[in-house]
Amino acid sequence: MSTIEMKNISKIYQNGTTKTYALKDIQFKADNGNFITITGPSGAGKSTFLEIIGGLLTPTSGKLLINHHSYQNLNKKEKEKFRLNTLGFILQSYNLLPYLKVEEQFQLVHKVKKDNNVGPKLWKWIVDELGIQKLNQQYPDELSGGQKQRVAIARALYTNPQIILADEPTASLDSARAFKVMKMFKQLAQKDNKLIIVVTHDLRLTQFADQHYQIIDGQITKA
Amino acid sequence: MFLAIKEMKHSKFRYGLIITVIVLIAYLIFVLTGLAYGLAESNRQAIDSWNANQVVLNSDADGALQQSTITSNQAKQIKSQPGQAQIGQISVNAQKKNQKTSASMVGINSNQFIYQNVNIIQGRKFKHQNEVIVDQSMVQNNGYHLGDHFKVSNNSPTFKIVGITKNAKLNVAPVIYSSMGDFRKVKFGSRNVNNISAVIMKHNLKQGKINGLEKISIQQMIQKIPGYSAQNSTFIFMIGFLLLITVIIIAIFLYILTMQKIPYFAVLKVQGIATKYLVKNVIGQSLLITILGIIISGILTGLTAMIIPSAVPIIFNYPLIFGAAGLIILMSIIGSIIPTRSIMKIDPAKAIGGN
Ligand SMILES: Nc1ncnc2c1ncn2[C@@H]1O[C@H](COP(=O)(O)OP(=O)(O)OP(=O)(O)O)[C@@H](O)[C@H]1O
Numbered sequence: 001m002s003t004i005e006m007k008n009i010s011k012i013y014q015n016g017t018t019k020t021y022a023l024k025d026i027q028f029k030a031d032n033g034n035f036i037t038i039t040g041p042s043g044a045g046k047s048t049f050l051e052i053i054g055g056l057l058t059p060t061s062g063k064l065l066i067n068h069h070s071y072q073n074l075n076k077k078e079k080e081k082f083r084l085n086t087l088g089f090i091l092q093s094y095n096l097l098p099y100l101k102v103e104e105q106f107q108l109v110h111k112v113k114k115d116n117n118v119g120p121k122l123w124k125w126i127v128d129e130l131g132i133q134k135l136n137q138q139y140p141d142e143l144s145g146g147q148k149q150r151v152a153i154a155r156a157l158y159t160n161p162q163i164i165l166a167d168e169p170t171a172s173l174d175s176a177r178a179f180k181v182m183k184m185f186k187q188l189a190q191k192d193n194k195l196i197i198v199v200t201h202d203l204r205l206t207q208f209a210d211q212h213y214q215i216i217d218g219q220i221t222k223a
Numbered sequence: 224m225f226l227a228i229k230e231m232k233h234s235k236f237r238y239g240l241i242i243t244v245i246v247l248i249a250y251l252i253f254v255l256t257g258l259a260y261g262l263a264e265s266n267r268q269a270i271d272s273w274n275a276n277q278v279v280l281n282s283d284a285d286g287a288l289q290q291s292t293i294t295s296n297q298a299k300q301i302k303s304q305p306g307q308a309q310i311g312q313i314s315v316n317a318q319k320k321n322q323k324t325s326a327s328m329v330g331i332n333s334n335q336f337i338y339q340n341v342n343i344i345q346g347r348k349f350k351h352q353n354e355v356i357v358d359q360s361m362v363q364n365n366g367y368h369l370g371d372h373f374k375v376s377n378n379s380p381t382f383k384i385v386g387i388t389k390n391a392k393l394n395v396a397p398v399i400y401s402s403m404g405d406f407r408k409v410k411f412g413s414r415n416v417n418n419i420s421a422v423i424m425k426h427n428l429k430q431g432k433i434n435g436l437e438k439i440s441i442q443q444m445i446q447k448i449p450g451y452s453a454q455n456s457t458f459i460f461m462i463g464f465l466l467l468i469t470v471i472i473i474a475i476f477l478y479i480l481t482m483q484k485i486p487y488f489a490v491l492k493v494q495g496i497a498t499k500y501l502v503k504n505v506i507g508q509s510l511l512i513t514i515l516g517i518i519i520s521g522i523l524t525g526l527t528a529m530i531i532p533s534a535v536p537i538i539f540n541y542p543l544i545f546g547a548a549g550l551i552i553l554m555s556i557i558g559s560i561i562p563t564r565s566i567m568k569i570d571p572a573k574a575i576g577g578n
């Protein structure tokens with residue numbers, strides 16, 4: 001069982017005297033087995049929301065519970081461990097190390113997490129769904145933007161995380177590819193009982209989600 | 224090490240450059256170490272070969288063998304004990320067919336331990352007047368042979384080389400061992416002057432103060448060899464400076480590379496890859512760079528040792544070279560501290576949102 005629960009979470013960025021209220025008193029709860037999409041205008045607070053769930057940012061106020069345990073109480077090392085074992089992050093950029101071939105990107109993950117990674121059958125399915133079978137020997141700068149993004153998705157899934165957080169994972173994919181990725185996420189949520197949260201600009205992608213939320217001006221509402 | 228090796232393979236030119244720099248610095252360090260050791264050896268070799276503890280000199284000589292004269296009356300005050308050897312020392316120019324070779328003539332008595340312990344590698348010890356033993360470097364570098372005759376000044380006797388010894392250099396000049404009488408003839412113009420330069424003591428002299436004389440340790444006398452300690456401190460300074468340069472170069476290079484990789488490292492941290500893993504890779508990279516550099520410069524040093532003329536006073540002493548290599552490796556670890564700190568400071572939150 002994996003659940004995420006946010007209680008009265010606010011995040012204020014302070015730059016000198018200017019304060020940005022990125023998130024305002026967020027109440028949010030999500031269980032595993034769900035595929036959730038989040039949309040909203042640029043600057044609304046979507047990335048901030050994901051960073052807080054991922055433990056990369058500390059909220060200014062409020063409580064984050066993961067599997068009913070307070071997340072803020074973990075130390076740096078425990079957070080590192082949690083990110084490695086439980087979370088899969090797909091980021092907007094800089095996902096791939098420029099000096100590793102595609103297959104070495106996966107090997108690196110394997111070096112630091114040897115156990116409980118995806119089994120060969122599931123891995124083959126993921127690689128096929130993403131259409132990256134033939135890219136193993138390429139370096140990132142030999143890949144198109146969309147190929148890079150698909151490799152990054154595969155790498156995040158390699159550790160078989162229970163919770164997957166993705167920030168614009170389909171931004172540089174054509175809609176057919178993007179739809180395919182969404183369907184894959186949906187299946188992973190259903191069959192492997194994962195919790196998947198995807199932030200996207202593309203409203204058409206929300207049709208694949210079990211639940212859809214909007215973040216506008218730092219406030220979240222179920223749509 | 225996975226990341227370290229993959230990155231070095233991918234960016235061969237970059238890492239090739241830095242390894243080249245390390246090769247050159249390490250090579251310079253090795254050569255200087257060899258030169259420092261070689262010069263120090265050729266200053267003191269002969270003294271070391273006597274295996275002695277103490278020396279009695281004229282107190283006005285201030286510890287310098289070259290400046291010491293002990294009269295026979297003074298010498299008589301020194302109580303005899305086992306393991307004493309009188310020496311007379313003078314710097315000379317050996318002359319053979321217009322060719323001059325600076326040498327250090329050392330007069331010794333055939334009934335004392337220095338004469339008895341001279342290590343002859345060719346020929347025999349001197350027995351008669353005007354026979355001498357010379358250091359093998361005169362054979363290797365100056366064209367002298369067993370049986371050759373030479374003078375040390377226009378009116379000096381003609382000496383005959385009857386024996387060759389090795390490891391006998393004093394103040395960077397080959398030693399010519401002669402009888403005390405021959406030495407006196409050269410230094411004072413007469414065999415009947417009974418002066419000597421010093422008395423070498425195998426064991427510490429069991430006697431207090433002696434008027435006009437002083438006893439000092441052999442080490443103290445070596446420090447007073449003209450130029451010896453100045454030379455050593457110059458070399459130590461240069462080598463120390465090169466080690467410092469190594470730290471700085473490694474630190475700057477790895478720091479710049481690390482700064483370029485910060486966004487990627489941030490992403491790796493987001494993915495839960497431990498900071499420790501990234502730090503280990505940077506230190507590993509720094510070690511790889513220096514170890515590769517040291518191996519290559521070690522090969523270069525070996526080649527240098529093979530082709531360098533024997534007249535160059537360079538001796539590659541393994542413990543010293545390994546010590547220097549160890550110091551270079553230590554420097555590379557110190558050099559990776561700064562980039563390591565910047566990795567520890569990377570905030571994974573900076574990786575998200577594309578900014
Ligand atoms: N490190 C920061 N310091 C100060 N303000 C920040 C920082 N990061 C984000 N903000 C501000 O917080 C607000 C929310 O930013 P966030 O990145 O969460 O938006 P977003 O919804 O992800 O936007 P986009 O769709 O463009 O990625 C914005 O007004 C942004 O300017």
Ligand SMILES: [Mg+2]
Nearest residue numbers: 046047167576
């Ligand atoms: Mg964003």
